[in-house]
Amino acid sequence: MIVMQGATWLQMKTTDDIHVRARAVAQWMGLATVVLFVIGGIWIQNIDGFVITSDLDLAAASNPLNKEVATVAGAWMNNFAEYPAMWLAPALGVLMPILAVMMSRAERCGFAFLFSSLGNAGIIFTAGLAMFPFVMPSSLNPDVSLTMWDSTSSELTLNLMTAVAFVMVPVILGYTTWCYYKMFGRLDNQFIEDNKNSLY
Structure with missing residues (x-):
C-alpha cells in the first residue's frame, strides 16, 4: 500500500524513464494491495479477537487493570456487524486502489495519487474500526490491553x-x-x- 502511494507520487512528479517505471510499479502494487487486503480480511475473520466482558465506568480514572477481556473467535468483525456503515472503510480500501490502478494506466496521475491516498485511508480506518475500543491489545494478558478509555x-x-x-x-x-x-x-x-x- 505504501509502495503504491510512493509510485503514484513518483509518477505524478517525474518524466521519461522514471515516470514509466513508477507507472508500472503503481499498477502492480495497487493490485497487490487489493489482493493482500482481501486476504487479510478473510484471515481476520477466523482469528481470536478481544471483547470486554466487564462493565466499564467511562467516567472513572484511567486504569488499564480495571476490566476483564475475553478472546472470542472472529470478534474483530463485531463492530462491522453492529454498525454496517463501517463497511465503507474496507470498501474504500478495495475500490480506491483499483481506481488508482486505472487512473495510473490512463496517465491521470493526480487522480491516481488521490485514489491511492483514499485507499490507504480506508485500509487504516478498517484496522482502527475493527480494533475499537482497543488501542493496543495484549496477547500475554488480555485484561491489561489498552483501550480508548484507559490509555488516556x-x-x-x-x-x-x-x-x-x-x-x-x-x-x-x-x-x-x-x-x-x-x-x-x-x-x-x-x-x-x-x-x-x-x-x-
Missing part, C-alpha cells in the same frame, strides 16, 4: 497538549504548505540541469 492522559496533560497543539499545528501546516509549494511541478532532466548547484 490526565486532564492537565490533555489541556497542556491542546495549548501546544493550538500553537504548533498552524506552524506545521505552514511549513508543510511551503514545502509542497516549492516542490510543485514535475522533476525532469532540464530542471536538474538548471538547478544542479541547489539540488542534492
